[in-house]
Amino acid sequence: MVLDFNNTWSLRSLVSIMTEAAEKIKLLRSSPDLSAATYQIHDESHTIGNSLRWMLMKNPKVEFCGYSVPHPSENVINVRIQMYDNLSSLDALITALSDLDKLCETVEDAYIKDLRENKYEKWEEKR
Amino acid sequence: MSSQPLDPRRLVGVHAERVTDVSSRDFPGHYPGEDHSWNLQRFKKNLKVKVQRLSNYSIEFDIIGVDASIANAFRRIMIAEVPTICIENVFAFNNTSVVVDEVLAHRFGLVPLNVDPSLMEMRGPDDPPTDRNTLVFEVDVTCQRNPKAPKGSTDPNELYINPEVLSSDITWSPAGEQAEVFADNAPAPTNPNIVLAKLRPGQEVHYQMHAVKGVGKDHAKFSPVATASYRLLPYIKITKPIPTHLAEKFQKCFSPGVIKINPQTQEVSVDENGARKDTVSREVLRHPEFADSVELSRVRDYFLFNVESESAYRPERLLPEAIKVMREKLAIIKQAAEALREKSTLVDNDVVMTDV
Numbered sequence: 001m002v003l004d005f006n007n008t009w010s011l012r013s014l015v016s017i018m019t020e021a022a023e024k025i026k027l028l029r030s031s032p033d034l035s036a037a038t039y040q041i042h043d044e045s046h047t048i049g050n051s052l053r054w055m056l057m058k059n060p061k062v063e064f065c066g067y068s069v070p071h072p073s074e075n076v077i078n079v080r081i082q083m084y085d086n087l088s089s090l091d092a093l094i095t096a097l098s099d100l101d102k103l104c105e106t107v108e109d110a111y112i113k114d115l116r117e118n119k120y121e122k123w124e125e126k127r
Numbered sequence: 128m129s130s131q132p133l134d135p136r137r138l139v140g141v142h143a144e145r146v147t148d149v150s151s152r153d154f155p156g157h158y159p160g161e162d163h164s165w166n167l168q169r170f171k172k173n174l175k176v177k178v179q180r181l182s183n184y185s186i187e188f189d190i191i192g193v194d195a196s197i198a199n200a201f202r203r204i205m206i207a208e209v210p211t212i213c214i215e216n217v218f219a220f221n222n223t224s225v226v227v228d229e230v231l232a233h234r235f236g237l238v239p240l241n242v243d244p245s246l247m248e249m250r251g252p253d254d255p256p257t258d259r260n261t262l263v264f265e266v267d268v269t270c271q272r273n274p275k276a277p278k279g280s281t282d283p284n285e286l287y288i289n290p291e292v293l294s295s296d297i298t299w300s301p302a303g304e305q306a307e308v309f310a311d312n313a314p315a316p317t318n319p320n321i322v323l324a325k326l327r328p329g330q331e332v333h334y335q336m337h338a339v340k341g342v343g344k345d346h347a348k349f350s351p352v353a354t355a356s357y358r359l360l361p362y363i364k365i366t367k368p369i370p371t372h373l374a375e376k377f378q379k380c381f382s383p384g385v386i387k388i389n390p391q392t393q394e395v396s397v398d399e400n401g402a403r404k405d406t407v408s409r410e411v412l413r414h415p416e417f418a419d420s421v422e423l424s425r426v427r428d429y430f431l432f433n434v435e436s437e438s439a440y441r442p443e444r445l446l447p448e449a450i451k452v453m454r455e456k457l458a459i460i461k462q463a464a465e466a467l468r469e470k471s472t473l474v475d476n477d478v479v480m481t482d483v
Contacts, residue, residue, distance in 0.1 A: 024463035027471075034471065041460060047203045048456055050196040058165035060155035090468050097461040099165050101454055103197065106167070107190065108450045110176040114188075115443055125182040127318070 028078065030089070036082040037089045045069065049077040055096040055103070061087050138362060138424040143412040151194055151427060178443070185435040186442040189360075191428060198357055198430045204449040205355040207344040210249070211438045212242040212314075214264065216337040223331050224292070226324040234324075235266075235336055237348050238294050239317045241439050246308055247340045258303030262314050262338040265300055268292050270326035283325075292332050295319035314338070317439070351438035351445060358433075359425035361405040367420035369395040380411035403431060 023042070030037030041048065049067040056065040056079075064082040081089035140147035155164045173192040180187040190198055217232035224231070242262065250260035271288045283290040294316035301309070324332060343350030363385070369377045371393035378386040378395070385401040388394070407425065411417045436442040 023467075024459060025467055027467065039464075044456070044460070045203075047200045047208070047453075048460070051194075051200045054194050054196040055165065057154050058163070060164045088468075090464060090471065094461060094464050094468065097457050097464065099167070101457045101461075102167055103170065103193075104450050104454050104457070106171055106174060107176065107193065107197075107201075108447055110174055111178075111188070111190075111446055114176050115178050120178040121180045123180065123182045125184045127184070 033086055034088045034090050035086045038078055038080045039093065041077050041079060043075050044077050045075070046077075049079065051100060052079060052093075052096060055100045056081060056092060058099075059092055059096065061085065062089075062092055133362060133426065137426050137428060139359065139427050141407055141409065141423040141425060143409060143418070148427075153194075179431075181443060184437075184442060185433070186445070187434075188432050188446070190357075190430045190432065193428060193430070195427070195430075198432075200453060201446065201449050202355050202357055202432070204452050205352050205434060205445050206350055208342050208452050209351045209440070209445065209448045210244045210340050210342050211349050211351045211440075212240050212244055212247060212262065212338050212340055213346075213348045214238065214240070214336045215339045215341065218335040218337075219333075220335065221331050221333040223329070224324045224326055225330075231324055231332070231334070235297070235334065236346075238297065238321060238323075239437055239439075240314060240338060241312060241317045242309070242314045242338070243312070243439050244340055249341075250339045256337060258305050260339060262305070263300045263302060264297050264314075264336040264338060265334070266292065266296050266298070266323075266336070267331075267333045268296050268326065269331040270328050272328045287326075287328055290326055291322050292324040292326060293319065294321035294323060296323075297336070317437075351436060351440050351448075353435040353437040355434045355445070356432070357430045359427065360429035360431055361402050361407045362424045362426050363397045363402055363405065364422040364424070365395065365397065365420060366422055369417070369420060373416060376414075377411065377417060380408075380414065380417065382406050382408075 026040040026042070028038040028040050046069065049069065053065050053067045056062050061084050062081060063084050065080065067077050067079045069077055079093070081092060083089050083092060136148075136152070139149055152158070153163045155162070157163065170192070175189070175191040177189045177191075178186065179189060190201075214235045217235050219228050219232070222228055222231065226234075240262075247262075248260045250256065254260065268289050270290055273286055273288050276286045280286055297316055299309075299314040326332065341349040363381070374388045374393050374395050378388055380386075382405045385398060385405045387396050387398045387401070389396070407423055409423065411421055412423070432446075434442060434445050436445060440448065
């Protein structure tokens with residue numbers, strides 16, 4: 001007899017795959033000109049939520065930005081953005097995403113550059 | 128570090144019973160007349176990344192000049208979203224050991240494998256197993272009496288053949304193009320000495336296993352790190368000279384190597400590179416004679432990372448992998464946001480096509 005202990009695909013990853021098929025970002029509620037809006041991002045957590053919030057708050061045209069994880073059983077985050085001068089919060093979101101990407105690139109380049117310089121202490125760890 | 132004065136805005140105060148100035152305030156509009164908006168050039172100028180120590184299993188590096196949200200994102204991704212390969216499906220053919228099937232299957236799953244995850248693809252829930260997304264392993268161990276056991280021995284290793292199922296008994300069966308792809312480094316457990324079950328004569332364990340690619344947020348066995356953590360650089364400022372007769376007592380309030388005492392003058396100072404060794408135990412603040420002569424703090428944007436790899440990744444590869452995952456996530460969200468913008472402008476301009 002062959003027993004299959006198949007513990008593949010926990011409920012959490014099934015939920016994430018179901019939501020991935022749907023939209024990644026949903027506009028929950030907004031003013032008609034999108035100057036104030038709440039976006040629901042699927043399959044993301046504090047990792048993206050907090051860093052995106054920080055980058056949006058670095059934008060002087062952003063009046064308010066905050067994020068929340070509404071419930072631990074749902075793998076989503078809500079990001080609230082309110083803009084000055086009736087500007088589009090969606091444009092601010094897209095700018096923040098590109099800026100965050102450039103930030104990541106900069107950190108990676110600096111790390112690889114320093115690693116290549118070979119100026120660290122090397123040691124042997126026994127196991 | 129201690130020689131040049133630090134911008135006091137960068138410091139998180141550590142006092143006897145409280146911490147102060149915890150949150151970052153470098154946002155536009157917080158300080159009147161100052162520009163704190165995002166500026167890539169300024170960020171590049173202020174950013175410093177320094178690898179401090181590297182071994183075959185762990186790495187220590189500093190990231191200076193980023194916000195906690197960024198440092199925390201890298202840490203979280205290293206733990207939960209950098210993929211690795213682990214045994215996921217276990218098929219039992221025979222198990223007469225005292226360890227029940229489901230417990231043994233779980234133990235197989237936790238064994239770290241030496242497979243480079245970049246050589247494999249992720250398998251979705253409906254995808255069939257292929258040579259690109261699944262590795263097949265086998266365990267077939269039978270315990271027997273050792274006919275040549277020395278008389279009067281009580282050591283199971285002498286009395287029996289195969290008294291233990293070890294991680295080294297997990298053998299890989301190549302399929303398709305795998306023999307070629309994994310020619311340099313045959314898939315196997317990273318540690319050959321993990322005891323998975325104990326056997327006695329007549330007991331047998333025979334399993335087939337499928338290993339797949341996965342991430343730590345699905346199951347902790349997929350996490351590539353044993354620890355991935357950061358702390359903030361301690362900053363100690365001596366505000367009043369320490370009386371020479373108390374110098375040694377003062378030094379003992381800190382971790383070894385943090386406080387220097389000049390052998391000639393008995394003058395007390397903070398070691399140039401010693402502050403990072405401190406635990407910020409606050410012991411010094413318990414002594415009334417020192418409480419007014421020292422200020423303890425941590426630097427808010429100075430992150431000391433410590434990462435231990437427990438996977439096929441070399442420790443120095445973990446941060447670049449985490450950044451790669453982060454950038455992939457950002458690209459997916461950006462694409463969705465741009466699609467949303469496309470949709471909303473179409474609605475605004477009334478060019479949505481409908482049947483006339």
